[in-house]
Amino acid sequence: MYTQREVTNEMDCVYFKDFISEENINPLAKALSYLPENIVDFVIEKCVFISLDKKDRGEYIARNDFRLKGKRGLIILSNSLWSKSEKRIAFAIAHEVAHVYKRHGFRRIEDTEDGVLNTKMERDADNQAILWLKPYFPGSFKRYLYKDWQLRPSTIN
Secondary structure, eight states, X not given: OOXXXXXXXXXXXXXXXXXXXXXXXXXXXXXXXTSOHHHHHHHHHHEEEEBOOTTOOOOOOOTTOGGGTTOOEEEEOOGGGGGSOHHHHHHHHHHHHHHHHTTOXXXXXXXXXXXXXHHHHHHHHHHHHHHHXXXXXXXXXXXXXXXXXXXXXGGXX
């Protein structure tokens, strides 16, 4: 398992800090440090995280931006995530990493029959995140899982 400091050092070598505000680097590194080493290596090599500061108006990233070269996943995190508990932050990040790691493609719920595919992918990402984090966080993750009603097409506006 990588330490938080080791993950932070690895993030210094790539372009993580271009898209994550300075105060959110440590919680991100801490959350990633709970993942298995091979998954952290995968994340460093294949993922980009974006979470803009409240003072940022936005960020333009071109498809051919050199910082995205060879990346497979663009993970966008809500700025409100960082005020949550350590367990909640770790679960949200592990869940999104699981989508990239398992090569879940993006599909809108409206594009699937009764949201079945999306529900399967969400459950799969939930289960993978729990598998990775269970050794470090006692108790249930139930409160962090998507509920069936949240994944039904009728709930999307």
